[in-house]
Amino acid sequence: MTLVLREKWKPQGVDDLEPRAWEALRQTERSVLVTAGAGAGKTEFLAQKATYLLQTGLCPAPKRILAISFKRDAARNLAERVAKRCPAEQARRFNSYTFDAFAKSLVDRFGAAVPEPYCPPADYRIVMPGRRDYTHFLGTHGFHGVNTDTFGRAIAGARLPVANEGSALQRSVAAYWHAQYNAQDEVLLSFPMINRLVELLIRENPSILKALHLTYPVVFLDEFQDTTFAQFQLLRTAFEGSGATFTAVGDNKQRIMVWAGAMPDAFAQFEQHFAAQRISLVCNWRSHEDLVRIQHIIASRIDPTVEEPEARAARLVDGDVAGIWEFESEDEESGCLAEWIEREVRTSTVAPHDVAILVRMHADEVERQLAPAFIERGLRLRNVARNVGDIAIQDLLGEDLTQILLRLMRVGAAMRSPENWNGALLDLQFLEAVDPADEMGQQSVRERLQKFAREMRRILRHLAPVPESAREAAQAALDFVGAEVLRRAFPSYQRQSDFDRVWNGFRLLLQECLQHAESWSGALDEFEGLGQIALMTIHKSKGLEFHTIIFYGLDNQSWWSLTPDREEELNSFFVAFTRAKQRAFFTLCTERGQPVVWIERLLAPAGVRRINSVDLLNE
């Protein structure tokens, strides 16, 4: 493999990087903390830096880059971007994991080396306890004085071993470990517990630690503002003083997970322990300058020292790009929203799936309010947090089963679709573990897919696109892959109930999408959310972007109790606003409550003002 000279290396797939990004990319001697606001291209920057390190030989074979993200989506996305830019033998040395997948992989490989009494058996089971389970445990074990949330945090935070003595909290944590290791014939581990096991393992085992250092001289951390205390501690145990260079990216203003255990001061801690250089990116590639100006007003309230970003996206719309829509009743609100969106869609300003409605909480209730008016106007609202069976639509769409079956069905539903075809081929190669160098194997997979495509086309031709057909069509796709093959390939499907949860969800959503579909392709489009207006919480919208966002409920009633001092709420507001590429509106409804006055005051200097329902619909 020929290497590229450092001076000659060029970014791949983009025109250029901003100067700050170049600086952060070329800094390979020490750790860097790349802070950047919304739309700065943090993930793209990581992909470029990985490409740079691999292509120039700064990370030479057999050394690897370890990239850690929080969500599976983000980890996959990063891996795909690197794979697109590097030859396979280089991309293979870019290991993109979620935090939990990384920790689990270490337990699965080296679990036998975990000191007793914590050494887990190979067939431990993953459990995901909720607050209920913790409360139940505390109640049944006589720890009535211990608060549930404190207990959950203590399990995640306590270093092993935990002695069964001292405070009630400590004894409860010790009792919990004991109980999880002595459940009826099984050992039950949660992800926080796996994290603790790994931390213990590498703290006590110099040879594993050394292997880790030799393998990964470079570590990337995505969304660093969300790092939990336990994760940070694990990183320190694993890499502090190892000479590994870290590149962490994040945005303090988007820190909205402290309530769920994110460190309040992750950036400061990181700078201190890893002697990191801080570099801020200044470009915003997502939003146009009129929106960026307003964003900056909110950003400055969060962090007065923040630099004004440079807007790099073009403004494509006339009229107001931000405003507060005022309604008297919820009926009026629903009707006007539907009418306004319908008009925008009709005049081709936006496609339905380019509009998102964001809520602070209780998406299901808001869906109930809005849906009838939307249906009346021929619009479809998709509440991505809604469950189909026992799985949320948003989670279902990210499942491997869904992605694989959907591609196969698309191959059968469309006459020509090279993208789906290639995707399906790669899926099959992976599922059947065919080596890319094995020509015979490749050929056989191709032939099998061709045969399947013919058959699937025949089935879909004879099967009307109506809800009653969902079961048969989905079954045909699953049978082609083989449920057993799928379950062997993905550990999360090994338990029958876990597999069924996803599989049932898949069939249910397909069935739903066939209610209004005119063709199989149309139904599959709808499955993926095309042609629908997304409804989601701010938390779910993090990392996404939409042409137009409508933020529902800027009123004080019950949930949106926003005061400027409550940092996390202000950050939530910032996250919501910065999802918009072109326009951001807020609704407020007199029937529900009083407007949040200080937000109006904050936004007034930027020219964001109230618009009543009459003016809204008269252009």
Next chain:
DNA sequence: TGCCAAATGGTGGGC
């Protein structure tokens, strides 16, 4: 029936 304290649920994520 009315009052207060305690409990519960909601903003999420991971193989």
Next chain:
DNA sequence: CCATTTGGCA
């Protein structure tokens, strides 16, 4: 963290 619901008791 906050808001709402519940349960116990007068």
